[in-house]
Amino acid sequence: MSIKTLSIYTFRNLGEVHLSLSPFFNLIVGENGAGKSSILEAVYFLSHGRSFRGNILDPLIQFQQEKMVLQALIDIEKENEVSIGVLKSLSEEGQIKIGGNSCRSAAELAALLPVQLLNADSFDLLNGGPSFRRQWMDWGLFHVEQSYGELWRQYHRILKQRNAALKKQDDASVHCWDEALAQMGEQMASRRVDYIDAIMPLCNTLFSRFCDFSFYFQYDRGWGAGLSLMEALKSNFNRDRYLGYTSLGPHRADLCLSIENKAVQAILSRGQQKWLIYSLKLAQGLWLQAQTGKNSVYLLDDVPAEWDEQRQEVLISILRGMEAQVLITGIDLSYLLELIIDLPVKMFHVERGVVKEQTLENQLSLIGHSGG
Ligand SMILES: Nc1ncnc2c1ncn2[C@@H]1O[C@H](COP(=O)(O)OP(=O)(O)OP(=O)(O)O)[C@@H](O)[C@H]1O
Numbered sequence: 001m002s003i004k005t006l007s008i009y010t011f012r013n014l015g016e017v018h019l020s021l022s023p024f025f026n027l028i029v030g031e032n033g034a035g036k037s038s039i040l041e042a043v044y045f046l047s048h049g050r051s052f053r054g055n056i057l058d059p060l061i062q063f064q065q066e067k068m069v070l071q072a073l074i075d076i077e078k079e080n081e082v083s084i085g086v087l088k089s090l091s092e093e094g095q096i097k098i099g100g101n102s103c104r105s106a107a108e109l110a111a112l113l114p115v116q117l118l119n120a121d122s123f124d125l126l127n128g129g130p131s132f133r134r135q136w137m138d139w140g141l142f143h144v145e146q147s148y149g150e151l152w153r154q155y156h157r158i159l160k161q162r163n164a165a166l167k168k169q170d171d172a173s174v175h176c177w178d179e180a181l182a183q184m185g186e187q188m189a190s191r192r193v194d195y196i197d198a199i200m201p202l203c204n205t206l207f208s209r210f211c212d213f214s215f216y217f218q219y220d221r222g223w224g225a226g227l228s229l230m231e232a233l234k235s236n237f238n239r240d241r242y243l244g245y246t247s248l249g250p251h252r253a254d255l256c257l258s259i260e261n262k263a264v265q266a267i268l269s270r271g272q273q274k275w276l277i278y279s280l281k282l283a284q285g286l287w288l289q290a291q292t293g294k295n296s297v298y299l300l301d302d303v304p305a306e307w308d309e310q311r312q313e314v315l316i317s318i319l320r321g322m323e324a325q326v327l328i329t330g331i332d333l334s335y336l337l338e339l340i341i342d343l344p345v346k347m348f349h350v351e352r353g354v355v356k357e358q359t360l361e362n363q364l365s366l367i368g369h370s371g372g
């Protein structure tokens with residue numbers, strides 16, 4: 001699974017960009033503000049139907065323009081390609097197309113194009129609220145288990161109805177939703193537990209390439225131990241009624257990561273914490289590959305500057321082993337280029353929103369090799 005071509009129109013400072021990407025490594029270089037992250041943002045948007053830099057459409061569309069268009073040709077398997085496209089406009093309804101046909105939900109795009117983003121905000125996975133860790137678990141389950149996405153949607157639909165009934169203090173309606181909510185909530189929780197159990201050894205194997213300790217996951221399923229979700233909903237009813245929302249369930253779940261019974265944030269250095277986050281996300285790609293044969297596309301927006309050469313080499317060797325498509329941005333990536341020059345690497349130079357592919361000669365001269 002990889003993106004063969006990517007076209008971007010009037011998105012951020014990118015006026016019109018057409019890229020033919022390598023199925024392996026793509027290095028995107030340029031000065032600050034050139035438009036490197038915006039290229040990754042365009043890929044992320046094609047996969048998620050939204051940006052990773054906020055939910056408002058207006059800032060994404062180029063100044064003085066009315067709409068933006070993103071298109072890609074996805075190589076799903078050998079000789080099986082599909083085109084996807086997203087159009088967003090300030091005045092009209094947006095459009096999502098897969099294989100030329102309109103589709104209504106961005107979830108269809110997500111299923112087609114699993115994308116993992118690693119950037120400065122990925123720190124939220126450790127230091128942000130529980131929703132970031134729930135998203136991490138749900139990403140893995142959504143892409144590996146076909147039915148999980150539907151279960152998640154149904155659970156949240158019922159949760160919305162129950163919350164609306166709680167707000168209206170319509171007790172009879174609240175109780176009507178309890179059983180379905182409890183049944184789906186239990187299923188979600190048990191799938192998450194299975195996923196954590198399966199992926200934890202893989203996360204630790206990757207983590208150990210950088211650090212000498214093992215870390216542990218503790219899953220807080222979102223309601224009290226020893227109770228079924230139905231029992232918890234019933235015993236918590238008065239509180240929920242007072243709050244006006246459902247305060248227990250898998251939508252309140254969290255993951256606690258610890259080393260020697262202490263929170264990882266209290267133990268690990270900044271560079272080590274970043275590696276832990278990389279381990280969690282790389283493990284998901286490996287697990288996805290092992291379970292489904294599908295690869296995730298990795299978007300690495302500025303590989304952490306605090307990593308020494310040895311860490312960079314470890315990262316590259318893991319990505320090489322996965323044979324995943326990778327898009328990496330940076331101001332100067334010649335040190336990475338040196339590690340992958342034997343692969344069909346593509347390198348793009350971005351300047352004020354204009355992207356130019358670098359020839360092999362350019363690439364070689366960057367790392368001090370002569371072209372001949
Ligand atoms: N709606 C918009 N229309 C036009 N230009 C925009 C819009 N939104 C952002 N920009 C500009 O587009 C560029 C986007 O930069 P981007 O974040 O992609 O840069 P970058 O190359 O990743 O830089 P850095 O190295 O600093 O991370 C910036 O110069 C920004 O000011």
Ligand SMILES: [Mg+2]
Nearest residue numbers: 036037301329
């Ligand atoms: Mg950037």
